[in-house]
Amino acid sequence: MxxxxxxxxxxxxxxxxxxxxxxxxxxxVPATASAGGYLGLALGSEPGFNDNMARIASPLGRSLRGxxxxxxxxxxxxxxxxxxxxxxxxxxxxxxxxxxxxxxSVPLGNDFEAFGRAGLERTWLNYDDPxxxxxxxxxxxGAGFEYRLNAILANASLFIDYTVHRTTLENTTSRVxxxxxxxxxxxxxxx
Numbered sequence: 735m736x737x738x739x740x741x742x743x744x745x746x747x748x749x750x751x752x753x754x755x756x757x758x759x760x761x762x763v764p765a766t767a768s769a770g771g772y773l774g775l776a777l778g779s780e781p782g783f784n785d786n787m788a789r790i791a792s793p794l795g796r797s798l799r800g801x802x803x804x805x806x807x808x809x810x811x812x813x814x815x816x817x818x819x820x821x822x823x824x825x826x827x828x829x830x831x832x833x834x835x836x837x838x839s840v841p842l843g844n845d846f847e848a849f850g851r852a853g854l855e856r857t858w859l860n861y862d863d864p865x866x867x868x869x870x871x872x873x874x875x876g877a878g879f880e881y882r883l884n885a886i887l888a889n890a891s892l893f894i895d896y897t898v899h900r901t902t903l904e905n906t907t908s909r910v911x912x913x914x915x916x917x918x919x920x921x922x923x924x925x
Contacts, residue, residue, distance in 0.1 A: 770889055774801040776920025781818055787912035790868075790903075791820035791827065791859065797916050803837070805889075810837040812851065816899075816916070823861065830858045831899055833874050845882040849895075851875065857901040857912070865906055872901025878918075889924020 778797035795818065803812035816831040835853025842848055852875040859868040878895025899914045 769805055769807065771804045771925045772802070772889060772922045773925055774803075774893075774920055774922035775799070776801070776893075776895075776918040778816070778818070778919075779917040781914040781916050784911075784913040786910050787903075787914060790910055790912075791822040791829070793914075794819045794821050794826060797918075799918060799920070801920075801922070803922075805839075808839045808841070810839065811835075812837050812853070818916075820859070822859065825861075828860060830860075831874070831901075832856050835874065839880065845884055847880045847882065848877070849880055849893075850877045851895070851897070855899060855901065857899070857903060859903055868903040868905045868910070870901040870903040870912070872899065872912075874899045887923065889922075891922050892920075893922070894919050 776799040778799060780795060781793045781797055783791070783793060797816055797818035799814050799816040801812055801814040803810045812835050814831075814833050814835070816833070818829055820827050820829055833853050833855035835851045837849055837851040839847045839849040853873065855872055855874050857870050857872060861867050874897055876895050876897030878893055880891045880893040883890040883892065895918045897916050897918065899912075899916070901912050903910045903912050
């Protein structure tokens with residue numbers, strides 16, 4: 735489960751430090767006038783895998799992410815569904831990652847922002863056989879830059895980001911600590 739994520743060495747201390755830094759950053763950054771809900775779509779690079787994940791699957795093509803969020807000043811709550819194709823057991827398979835994250839945006843000026851994102855996620859690798867399908871809980875973190883299109887369309891933006899997904903994929907016979915890394919280029923629109 736997601737609570738098992740804290741079992742990684744140093745994860746509790748790292749989480750405390752990250753929470754403290756995020757709180758300090760949030761307190762020191764002036765709030766922007768931006769608020770409200772948004773929807774978005776991002777086209778991602780072919781995922782880069784660690785050796786453990788590469789033993790069970792090979793990436794095949796780009797990734798695609800749909801996202802929805804709500805923004806309060808510089809802090810956003812964001813949910814996303816990311817998907818990409820892999821070759822596993824000599825057959826094309828789909829990997830899906832559903833996540834819930836906090837996103838902190840820091841204004842840089844002239845409608846540009848830098849942001850950091852961190853959250854929890856659930857990952858599925860489907861083999862069409864419940865005995866060997868792999869699922870797992872983990873976390874994701876990333877950072878990027880965003881350009882707010884305020885002069886063109888309220889609450890809309892273009893962004894580029896880099897996200898690391900870390901999960902433990904399990905089935906009835908084995909367990910794999912998997913890491914994937916994805917660059918994304920996308921847009922959001924206010925709702």
